[in-house]
Amino acid sequence: xxxxxxxxxxxxxxxAAVITLxxxxxxxxxxxxxxxxxxxxxxxxxxxxxxxxxxxxxxFRGTPLLVQIFIIYFGLGQIEYLRSTVLWVILKEPYWxxxxxxxxxxxxxxxxxxxxxxxxxxxxxIEAGKSLGISNKIIFYKIQIPIAxxxxxxxxxxxxxxxxxxxxxxxxxxxxDLTGVAKYIISTTFKPVEVFIVAGGIYLFMTxxxxxxxxxxxxxxxxYQ
Amino acid sequence: xxxxxxxxxxWGDELFYATLMTIAVSITAxxxxxxxxxxxxxxxxxxxxxxxxxxxxxTTIIRGVPELLVIYLFFFGGTGAVMYVxxxxxxxxxxxxxxxxxxxxxxxxxxxxxxxEVFRGAIQxxxxxxxxxxxxxxxxxxxKFFKIILPQTxxxxxxxxxxxxxxxxxxxxxxxxxxxxxxxxQSYIAAGSTRDPLFFYSFAAVLYLLLxxxxxxxxxxxxxxxxxxx
Numbered sequence: 001x002x003x004x005x006x007x008x009x010x011x012x013x014x015x016a017a018v019i020t021l022x023x024x025x026x027x028x029x030x031x032x033x034x035x036x037x038x039x040x041x042x043x044x045x046x047x048x049x050x051x052x053x054x055x056x057x058x059x060f061r062g063t064p065l066l067v068q069i070f071i072i073y074f075g076l077g078q079i080e081y082l083r084s085t086v087l088w089v090i091l092k093e094p095y096w097x098x099x100x101x102x103x104x105x106x107x108x109x110x111x112x113x114x115x116x117x118x119x120x121x122x123x124x125x126i127e128a129g130k131s132l133g134i135s136n137k138i139i140f141y142k143i144q145i146p147i148a149x150x151x152x153x154x155x156x157x158x159x160x161x162x163x164x165x166x167x168x169x170x171x172x173x174x175x176x177d178l179t180g181v182a183k184y185i186i187s188t189t190f191k192p193v194e195v196f197i198v199a200g201g202i203y204l205f206m207t208x209x210x211x212x213x214x215x216x217x218x219x220x221x222x223x224y225q
Numbered sequence: 226x227x228x229x230x231x232x233x234x235x236w237g238d239e240l241f242y243a244t245l246m247t248i249a250v251s252i253t254a255x256x257x258x259x260x261x262x263x264x265x266x267x268x269x270x271x272x273x274x275x276x277x278x279x280x281x282x283x284t285t286i287i288r289g290v291p292e293l294l295v296i297y298l299f300f301f302g303g304t305g306a307v308m309y310v311x312x313x314x315x316x317x318x319x320x321x322x323x324x325x326x327x328x329x330x331x332x333x334x335x336x337x338x339x340x341x342e343v344f345r346g347a348i349q350x351x352x353x354x355x356x357x358x359x360x361x362x363x364x365x366x367x368x369k370f371f372k373i374i375l376p377q378t379x380x381x382x383x384x385x386x387x388x389x390x391x392x393x394x395x396x397x398x399x400x401x402x403x404x405x406x407x408x409x410x411q412s413y414i415a416a417g418s419t420r421d422p423l424f425f426y427s428f429a430a431v432l433y434l435l436l437x438x439x440x441x442x443x444x445x446x447x448x449x450x451x452x453x454x455x
Binding site: 066067069196200212 | 246285289290291292293294296297300301304391394395396402409413420426429433438
């Protein structure tokens with residue numbers, strides 16, 4: 001055990017963890033909107049809209065995240081037309097390519113989580129809203145969405161942790177996130193165990209925090225069971 | 226389509242063998258995972274606090290740390306660990322472990338943590354009466370486990386194990402960082418030499434979709450088989 005290396009690499013890994021958290025939070029926020037959008041499409045009775053939303057989630061859940069990042073980072077740059085548009089400003093940056101891939105990926109999983117939450121809302125609650133003379137729009141925003149969010153909290157908590165682990169793939173497109181820096185230190189010092197303990201410890205700590213925040217939110221929003 | 230031709234002119238045969246490699250690694254890894262689950266599930270269910278702690282640490286650490294980091298640990302640390310063990314037995318030559326074994330083992334340990342949780346859940350949801358009935362029938366430990374508990378556990382576990390299989394299959398793409406030529410690595414090589422990454426990575430995505438689709442169909446059949454009588 002090389003304790004000195006562990007202590008020396010800790011600050012480097014900690015500052016890399018900030019990048020991991022940045023990647024995670026930005027892609028989760030974008031992904032939540034994508035997920036909500038596709039979950040609503042899934043509830044649509046129009047078969048084409050429905051199939052389109054299903055196809056999106058099927059493709060992104062059925063392929064590895066690594067393929068998705070590579071298609072966006074290496075693949076899209078190949079299209080000449082894209083290079084001439086404003087989009088290229090975003091697509092040439094590995095940081096944004098990673099975020100796009102993460103957001104689309106977590107969006108697919110989130111849409112499934114929210115869809116099942118919407119579908120398990122008891123019809124009685126919607127009927128109760130209707131009998132009180134509340135408009136459909138307000139029923140959706142004030143009754144269905146809050147209950148769906150509460151219902152999907154445990155599953156969404158898992159998704160956040162999975163996504164946090166997913167951000168490690170950003171290191172494959174040259175970003176120096178926690179895993180990227182850990183790999184760099186391992187390949188220069190050849191002390192994999194020590195670096196793994198420190199980097200893994202930081203990841204576990206973040207998992208622990210996320211887990212407890214979700215638990216707290218679950219308790220706080222348990223107004224409806 | 227020329228890019229996918231078999232033989233020297235295209236990448237069809239290379240990608241075909243790479244797909245076989247992905248399947249081989251995934252199957253090896255899921256079985257390594259089952260072995261780990263076989264060890265850690267009893268520890269999780271045991272009444273001994275210390276054994277519980279060991280099993281819980283295993284599943285918590287593996288499920289809380291990125292797969293890529295675990296793979297790097299094995300990729301960079303595997304050779305060292307094996308050579309250290311060999312040196313205890315007096316063998317001091319350089320040993321190189323092949324990428325397949327390192328990869329399958331790393332993914333196997335990851336998939337084992339998920340399998341352990343699945344088996345624990347399945348065993349815990351078996352009715353207590355079943356254990357008691359087996360005792361009343363005077364079955365010995367093995368008979369009880371293989372004839373009564375295991376068949377019921379499998380029925381309850383298969384839907385969740387199919388998720389574990391999907392995760393394992395997708396995780397094998399990460400082994401490409403160690404240089405094992407599976408779908409991802411082969412696409413990377415092909416994309417590099419033809420300068421057509423969009424095509425090859427999209428094709429890789431199609432191959433993975435195909436694999437997940439076919440395996441879902443097969444698992445559904447298994448599910449029907451094990452749930453007869455229900």
